Amino acid sequence: MTSNAFRAAGVLRGVDVDRAFLDLVRTHQDAVYSIALRWTGSAADAEDIAQDVFVRAYRALRGYDAKRREDLLVRPWLATITLNLCRNRVRSSNRRPRSVPLDNSPDVADTSRPSPPDAAVTRSEFDDVAVALSRLPDPQRRAVLLHHAGGLTYAEVAVALQRPEGTVKADVHRGLHALRTLLPARELPA
Amino acid sequence: MTTPPYFVEAPASLLPAVLEAVGLADRYIVRDSAVGPVFVAYNRNGISACVLASTTDEASFVASFAARFGRSVRLDPAPPAAMVARIDRALTGHRTPLRFDLRPVSEFGRAVLAKTAEIPAGEVRPYGWIAAEIGRPRAVRAVGTALGRNPIPLLIPCHRVVRTDGRIGDYAFGTPAKRAVLSAEGVDPDELERLAARRIRYVGSNTTKVFCHPTCSAAKRITDRHRVAFAAASAAVESGFRPCRQCRPTVTEDAAA
Numbered sequence: 001m002t003s004n005a006f007r008a009a010g011v012l013r014g015v016d017v018d019r020a021f022l023d024l025v026r027t028h029q030d031a032v033y034s035i036a037l038r039w040t041g042s043a044a045d046a047e048d049i050a051q052d053v054f055v056r057a058y059r060a061l062r063g064y065d066a067k068r069r070e071d072l073l074v075r076p077w078l079a080t081i082t083l084n085l086c087r088n089r090v091r092s093s094n095r096r097p098r099s100v101p102l103d104n105s106p107d108v109a110d111t112s113r114p115s116p117p118d119a120a121v122t123r124s125e126f127d128d129v130a131v132a133l134s135r136l137p138d139p140q141r142r143a144v145l146l147h148h149a150g151g152l153t154y155a156e157v158a159v160a161l162q163r164p165e166g167t168v169k170a171d172v173h174r175g176l177h178a179l180r181t182l183l184p185a186r187e188l189p190a
Numbered sequence: 191m192t193t194p195p196y197f198v199e200a201p202a203s204l205l206p207a208v209l210e211a212v213g214l215a216d217r218y219i220v221r222d223s224a225v226g227p228v229f230v231a232y233n234r235n236g237i238s239a240c241v242l243a244s245t246t247d248e249a250s251f252v253a254s255f256a257a258r259f260g261r262s263v264r265l266d267p268a269p270p271a272a273m274v275a276r277i278d279r280a281l282t283g284h285r286t287p288l289r290f291d292l293r294p295v296s297e298f299g300r301a302v303l304a305k306t307a308e309i310p311a312g313e314v315r316p317y318g319w320i321a322a323e324i325g326r327p328r329a330v331r332a333v334g335t336a337l338g339r340n341p342i343p344l345l346i347p348c349h350r351v352v353r354t355d356g357r358i359g360d361y362a363f364g365t366p367a368k369r370a371v372l373s374a375e376g377v378d379p380d381e382l383e384r385l386a387a388r389r390i391r392y393v394g395s396n397t398t399k400v401f402c403h404p405t406c407s408a409a410k411r412i413t414d415r416h417r418v419a420f421a422a423a424s425a426a427v428e429s430g431f432r433p434c435r436q437c438r439p440t441v442t443e444d445a446a447a
Contacts, residue, residue, distance in 0.1 A: 018214055018260060018261070019260045021212070021214070022209070022214065022260065022261075025205055025208055025209075026205065029200040029204055029205060029208075030197065030198070030199050030200045031197070032200070033198065033199075033200035033201070033204065034194070034196060034197045034198050034200075037198055038196050043201075047200075047201055047203070047204055047207075050200060050204055050208075051204060051207050051208050051211060054208040054211075054212075055208065055211045055212055058208075058212040059212075129196055144196075145196075147194070148194045148195050148196045148197075149194060149196035149197055149198075150194070150197075151193075151194040151197060
């Protein structure tokens with residue numbers, strides 16, 4: 001199936017954007033959420049970011065003419081927006097996923113936001129993959145995220161990160177290699 | 191590509207939240223009307239649909255709404271009180287300012303519906319009148335089709351549009367419902383049919399020399415002694431009458447008389 005929900009549609013009028021957008025969210029919401037979760041480490045943050053990604057995407061799409069929509073590479077485009085929002089959020093609230101012991105004891109309380117009712121649940125399930133990924137150098141972290149959480153092909157990762165495909169492949173492999181030591185309990189892709 | 195290893199499914203709450211945030215999710219309430227309970231759906235653009243609850247259960251309404259409009263709809267647990275009050279007023283036939291979401295309607299359809307919304311409660315107009323008023327005097331049939339596609343019956347009062355020969359005509363909720371709503375608004379459907387049978391399309395006053403649609407509020411004030419009946423606007427004009435400025439009988443040559 002095409003990674004570009006708009007390619008086949010030839011959308012023109014506002015009403016068509018709305019219908020295609022519904023498909024776009026359904027098709028890509030898991031990938032966007034996965035990237036956000038494996039970056040921020042928090043399910044609540046990931047959901048906020050994912051929602052924000054799609055709202056921005058919708059507004060942008062309504063402003064694009066038909067040609068621009070047709071030429072759009074949706075997966076890399078959404079991935080880029082997601083990464084930007086992840087970075088902005090962490091930067092603005094000065095938080096980053098902290099190392100947690102693998103026995104899942106609650107994280108150090110984040111005092112920059114009031115605790116949501118299920119905060120205890122969120123903290124105790126602080127995402128170990130996100131934590132490990134946060135220890136990687138940025139290029140490897142992003143490459144692994146996009147390829148192994150977002151499901152982007154190497155070519156798409158290259159477009160999203162504006163780096164050559166060969167470099168991106170190397171970053172993914174190096175990133176996975178580093179993760180083997182950080183996440184020994186997990187089975188990692190070959 | 192097989193599922194990536196760090197892939198997780200997005201929570202079920204994400205899609206509805208996104209749709210609401212961009213205005214693609216409607217909500218609905220259930221209100222009472224002259225023809226029973228109705229589902230009234232709306233979004234930030236305005237009211238998007240009005241459906242008779244007796245013709246469908248809530249699950250079918252939700253499903254058919256999604257199919258028709260490409261948007262989701264859910265029951266509003268806390269509708270704004272002012273809006274609900276306005277909807278209730280409109281459902282009892284009072285002229286009430288309401289916003290409508292007519293994005294799926296064609297430009298022609300919107301002109302038809304806008305003109306229809308001008309018809310006061312207690313009065314009716316023929317399809318031909320709508321056509322003439324929107325500058326398309328020949329498009330009488332298209333007007334009928336557009337009214338049949340009115341996504342918001344009752345609130346956009348397509349029940350106040352009747353056949354050019356004066357008979358009641360069609361209605362999305364069925365002719366009995368049309369008669370019931372008209373009755374509730376003070377129009378006697380039997381009287382309309384009687385006038386139609388007698389080919390009375392307009393009535394005039396021989397004191398003011400003004401002629402009107404029979405349900406015009408001015409026409410109702412004409413006493414029996416002074417009332418004159420006409421089968422066609424041309425006949426009224428030839429008798430020296432002029433069209434009422436409120437209900438504007440159509441006098442152009444092209445229109446159905």
